[in-house]
Amino acid sequence: MRSSEESALLTDFYQLTMLAAYFEEGMTETAVFEFFVRKRPECRNFFLACGLEPALDYLENFAFTQEEIDWIARLGRFKPAFLDWLASLRFTGDVDAMPEGTPFFPHEPILRVVAPLPEAQIVETRLINLLQLSTLTASKAARVRLAAGDALLVDFGLRRAHGAEAGMLSARASYLAGFDGTSNTLAGMRWDIPVYGTMAHSFVQAHVSELSAFEAFARIHPAATTLLIDTYDTEAAAEALVPLAHTLRAEGIALRAVRLDSGDLAAHARRVRAILDAAGLAEIKIFASGNLDEYEVERLRAQGAPIDGFGVGTRMNVSADAPYLDCAYKLQEYAGKPRRKRSEGKATWPGRKQVFRRYDEKGRLAGDLLTLVGEEAEGEPLLQPVMRAGKRLRAAPPLSALRAQAMASLNALPPPLKSLGAAPPYPVAIGDALTRLAQEIDAQAH
Amino acid sequence: MRSSEESALLTDFYQLTMLAAYFEEGMTETAVFEFFVRKRPECRNFFLACGLEPALDYLENFAFTQEEIDWIARLGRFKPAFLDWLASLRFTGDVDAMPEGTPFFPHEPILRVVAPLPEAQIVETRLINLLQLSTLTASKAARVRLAAGDALLVDFGLRRAHGAEAGMLSARASYLAGFDGTSNTLAGMRWDIPVYGTMAHSFVQAHVSELSAFEAFARIHPAATTLLIDTYDTEAAAEALVPLAHTLRAEGIALRAVRLDSGDLAAHARRVRAILDAAGLAEIKIFASGNLDEYEVERLRAQGAPIDGFGVGTRMNVSADAPYLDCAYKLQEYAGKPRRKRSEGKATWPGRKQVFRRYDEKGRLAGDLLTLVGEEAEGEPLLQPVMRAGKRLRAAPPLSALRAQAMASLNALPPPLKSLGAAPPYPVAIGDALTRLAQEIDAQAH
Numbered sequence: 001m002r003s004s005e006e007s008a009l010l011t012d013f014y015q016l017t018m019l020a021a022y023f024e025e026g027m028t029e030t031a032v033f034e035f036f037v038r039k040r041p042e043c044r045n046f047f048l049a050c051g052l053e054p055a056l057d058y059l060e061n062f063a064f065t066q067e068e069i070d071w072i073a074r075l076g077r078f079k080p081a082f083l084d085w086l087a088s089l090r091f092t093g094d095v096d097a098m099p100e101g102t103p104f105f106p107h108e109p110i111l112r113v114v115a116p117l118p119e120a121q122i123v124e125t126r127l128i129n130l131l132q133l134s135t136l137t138a139s140k141a142a143r144v145r146l147a148a149g150d151a152l153l154v155d156f157g158l159r160r161a162h163g164a165e166a167g168m169l170s171a172r173a174s175y176l177a178g179f180d181g182t183s184n185t186l187a188g189m190r191w192d193i194p195v196y197g198t199m200a201h202s203f204v205q206a207h208v209s210e211l212s213a214f215e216a217f218a219r220i221h222p223a224a225t226t227l228l229i230d231t232y233d234t235e236a237a238a239e240a241l242v243p244l245a246h247t248l249r250a251e252g253i254a255l256r257a258v259r260l261d262s263g264d265l266a267a268h269a270r271r272v273r274a275i276l277d278a279a280g281l282a283e284i285k286i287f288a289s290g291n292l293d294e295y296e297v298e299r300l301r302a303q304g305a306p307i308d309g310f311g312v313g314t315r316m317n318v319s320a321d322a323p324y325l326d327c328a329y330k331l332q333e334y335a336g337k338p339r340r341k342r343s344e345g346k347a348t349w350p351g352r353k354q355v356f357r358r359y360d361e362k363g364r365l366a367g368d369l370l371t372l373v374g375e376e377a378e379g380e381p382l383l384q385p386v387m388r389a390g391k392r393l394r395a396a397p398p399l400s401a402l403r404a405q406a407m408a409s410l411n412a413l414p415p416p417l418k419s420l421g422a423a424p425p426y427p428v429a430i431g432d433a434l435t436r437l438a439q440e441i442d443a444q445a446h
Numbered sequence: 447m448r449s450s451e452e453s454a455l456l457t458d459f460y461q462l463t464m465l466a467a468y469f470e471e472g473m474t475e476t477a478v479f480e481f482f483v484r485k486r487p488e489c490r491n492f493f494l495a496c497g498l499e500p501a502l503d504y505l506e507n508f509a510f511t512q513e514e515i516d517w518i519a520r521l522g523r524f525k526p527a528f529l530d531w532l533a534s535l536r537f538t539g540d541v542d543a544m545p546e547g548t549p550f551f552p553h554e555p556i557l558r559v560v561a562p563l564p565e566a567q568i569v570e571t572r573l574i575n576l577l578q579l580s581t582l583t584a585s586k587a588a589r590v591r592l593a594a595g596d597a598l599l600v601d602f603g604l605r606r607a608h609g610a611e612a613g614m615l616s617a618r619a620s621y622l623a624g625f626d627g628t629s630n631t632l633a634g635m636r637w638d639i640p641v642y643g644t645m646a647h648s649f650v651q652a653h654v655s656e657l658s659a660f661e662a663f664a665r666i667h668p669a670a671t672t673l674l675i676d677t678y679d680t681e682a683a684a685e686a687l688v689p690l691a692h693t694l695r696a697e698g699i700a701l702r703a704v705r706l707d708s709g710d711l712a713a714h715a716r717r718v719r720a721i722l723d724a725a726g727l728a729e730i731k732i733f734a735s736g737n738l739d740e741y742e743v744e745r746l747r748a749q750g751a752p753i754d755g756f757g758v759g760t761r762m763n764v765s766a767d768a769p770y771l772d773c774a775y776k777l778q779e780y781a782g783k784p785r786r787k788r789s790e791g792k793a794t795w796p797g798r799k800q801v802f803r804r805y806d807e808k809g810r811l812a813g814d815l816l817t818l819v820g821e822e823a824e825g826e827p828l829l830q831p832v833m834r835a836g837k838r839l840r841a842a843p844p845l846s847a848l849r850a851q852a853m854a855s856l857n858a859l860p861p862p863l864k865s866l867g868a869a870p871p872y873p874v875a876i877g878d879a880l881t882r883l884a885q886e887i888d889a890q891a892h
Contacts, residue, residue, distance in 0.1 A: 003449030004610040009632040012604060013643025016631065021645075021666045027652060071635045073512065077670065109777040118654060124646070128605040129613060136608075158458060159574040159772045162582075163611030167575060170608075185462065186455040189517045199460025199467075200570070202777035205785040206473060207562060220467045231791050263790035314770045323769040324606045324760045331648035339651040343676050344709035 009068045020120045023082045031117040032333035032352050041322040044416040046103040048142045049110045050173045051134025053396045062091040079081035091119050095387035101406025108355045113306050124329045138173035140335040141317040145178030146418050147298040152309030155182035155197045159319030170317040178404050191399045198226035211240050226257040238272045241277040257285040265350050266305035273306040340441045355382040364412050371431035455514045457571040467563045469528045477563040478779035478798050480555035487768040491863040492549045494588045495556045496619045497580025499842045508537040537565050542831035547852025551874050554801045570775045580772050582869040584619035590758050591624030592864050593744040598755030601628040601640045603763030616763040622849050637845045644672035657686050672703040684718045688725040703731040712751035719752040786887045801828040810858050816878035
């Protein structure tokens with residue numbers, strides 16, 4: 001059996017029941033779906049688009065295996081002709097999307113699929129699954145980067161991410177959003193993200209003494225030693241390692257950093273900094289971890305805690321203060337006719353849409369316009385062609401290039417949006433033609 | 447490249463730096479690690495153990511590929527002899543664990559690993575990753591089941607679960623915790639979970655009219671038709687489908703249910719129920735979905751809303767009110783000596799532990815005792831041997847059997863723990879020998 005990350009069967013069962021109907025009814029004309037976020041949580045001033053490359057991988061490789069088709073057949077709910085057709089189904093459509101790392105706002109599509117209805121429909125579940133997770137964690141990680149200034153930031157969250165793919169894609173998203181690296185070794189291998197790692201408390205505990213653990217580790221990893229000093233008593237450990245640090249330095253081994261992982265991190269950092277500085281060990285940096293997020297990082301920096309780097313895990317990876325987005329992938333047009341869902345609280349803007357972004361004289365975001373494709377407008381059109389007839393128009397860019405672009409975009413945010421507190425909403429105007437179209441559709445319905 | 451679900455490299459990089467040190471130092475004596483949750487969030491009265499079988503799969507198949515070893519080598523931080531040894535590393539240890547579906551409480555280990563130190567260490571990250579996710583969602587899903595009484599419950603959360611594995615393991619966990627099925631088709635295939643699915647708004651929108659969408663769907667799926675009636679106007683759709691339902695009934699096609707997905711679900715359900723009943727269609731059930739969780743299900747049932755089943759997604763799958771657990775996998779013993787971490791706020795109980803559970807005369811949970819293995823105690827010992835020398839002691843039980851056991855366990859919870867509000871803590875006593883051991887270790891440290 002294939003891994004769930006690769007399987008076309010990783011989809012809501014209603015996609016299959018709907019496809020059976022589309023097949024019987026011959027409903028295979030062109031459909032347009034768009035992915036967007038409906039609402040902004042209080043604790044997010046913007047979203048950072050992420051997940052496009054994994055989504056394109058999925059679309060390029062979409063196919064059922066014979067094993068999967070056989071299993072569907074055994075459910076006894078589908079006709080053989082449909083199953084044969086399903087076995088041959090591939091994604092042959094077009095995709096336009098915002099580049100990964102682009103800040104965006106509610107109701108702005110970040111991805112548009114134009115494809116025969118069954119193809120555009122069946123990929124719904126997994127596209128949402130991939131785009132939500134990546135955008136969710138990139139948007140959270142961007143806040144951590146904005147709070148951390150130039151401090152070193154390492155993703156520590158694999159263990160409490162929600163499963164394997166969440167650990168992978170949150171490592172990718174956080175690096176794209178400005179982290180410096182990850183503890184997730186496989187993510188390092190897959191996307192060339194710098195990997196960071198030192199020691200766990202168990203390493204200290206397994207040795208006869210804390211100091212013997214430190215010494216053994218430093219001698220085995222002379223070029224990259226960070227010592228975890230909070231297993232028993234943080235300041236006692238800092239005092240104890242002073243003579244060891246001098247001995248090692250005499251042998252040419254420089255300790256790089258100590259890590260604090262519990263207690264009042266600001267107070268410990270101050271005391272440890274003083275101990276190290278007094279001992280002539282100013283070059284040893286202080287790295288902090290343990291229940292961190294953007295709020296805590298901001299608080300520590302506001303207190304002037306002498307911390308050079310942060311390991312940020314769980315709360316970033318699961319986006320703890322907003323662990324899901326109110327996002328959707330909605331039909332906007334079928335067979336040339338715009339469509340609009342009008343369910344209470346869930347109404348959508350119909351048709352194929354584009355987002356134009358204006359910048360002020362300082363290069364900062366100054367306002368967006370949501371338009372119908374083809375409407376003339378000022379500014380930069382954010383959705384760009386990325387796939388035609390089921391094939392990527394270009395290879396996946398290196399993640400480091402996407403990261404550089406994301407950093408530039410974050411830098412161009414208006415200052416209120418960069419703060420952690422709730423900012424006034426960023427202006428997103430609706431184009432005239434789009435407004436008229438929505439009104440026309442509503443009028444026809446009555 | 448292997449999928450991330452299978453890769454031994456899906457681990458924190460510090461596991462590799464520590465293993466290199468253990469290898470150099472010859473530290474391969476037996477280590478004991480236990481997985482437990484430190485603290486209970488306000489919104490959970492108990493946890494439901496889940497994730498053991500995926501964890502055992504991982505341990506049985508643990509091995510690096512040559513491609514992975516070659517990548518590690520290229521980092522230039524490890525010696526060839528270590529890499530050769532790493533390539534041959536397998537998990538050869540023992541595992542004892544609580545059966546999946548067992549309710550448990552803070553500081554009670556649900557899984558113990560006894561293995562040579564490097565083996566027990568390197569599996570830390572992925573074991574936490576698997577056990578947290580499954581336990582998190584099973585514990586949330588159990589609350590939804592307790593709130594829903596006998597109503598039909600279907601997992602709808604794949605699209606907003608955090609990636610592929612989260613969608614899979616939350617489908618598994620929610621079924622184990624009492625859901626009736628899932629929309630996740632691949633989870634249905636992998637674990638024989640009943641799959642449910644009907645239609646999306648896009649299906650209705652793609653047709654020339656709502657009614658033509660309903661009729662086409664019913665004729666193509668005569669045995670299992672649920673119609674989504676909130677795309678435009680819920681009550682209008684209910685009125686409109688009455689004549690269709692009678693026509694279809696005359697042809698032997700019985701509509702099974704209608705689905706409501708937006709607005710005031712209780713009010714819509716009442717009005718739709720009245721429309722259907724007045725038309726002699728009492729057999730058509732009402733199924734509700736949209737932003738549901740245990741609180742909303744309880745509220746709808748308390749209002750007497752005539753809803754027969756619930757599709758519960760996002761908030762359950764991501765455990766939105768508690769999206770992570772304060773859990774850990776900690777070294778408790780090495781080379782025959784008990785170990786205790788004393789970091790502030792993170793102190794652990796040392797040694798190999800067992801949990802004894804007592805029941806009252808009604809078969810309800812009456813109190814637990816956390817003891818050292820070997821201590822005599824009343825009650826049922828909850829941790830049982832499941833793996834010896836790296837091999838399962840028995841095949842994975844069918845998920846339906848685990849589900850039945852979990853249902854019986856939930857039923858045996860004391861009534862206050864079954865409520866959604868915060869209950870007084872369940873009594874977990876600490877055995878005398880364990881208390882003494884912790885004191886001895888602390889005394890030695892001073």
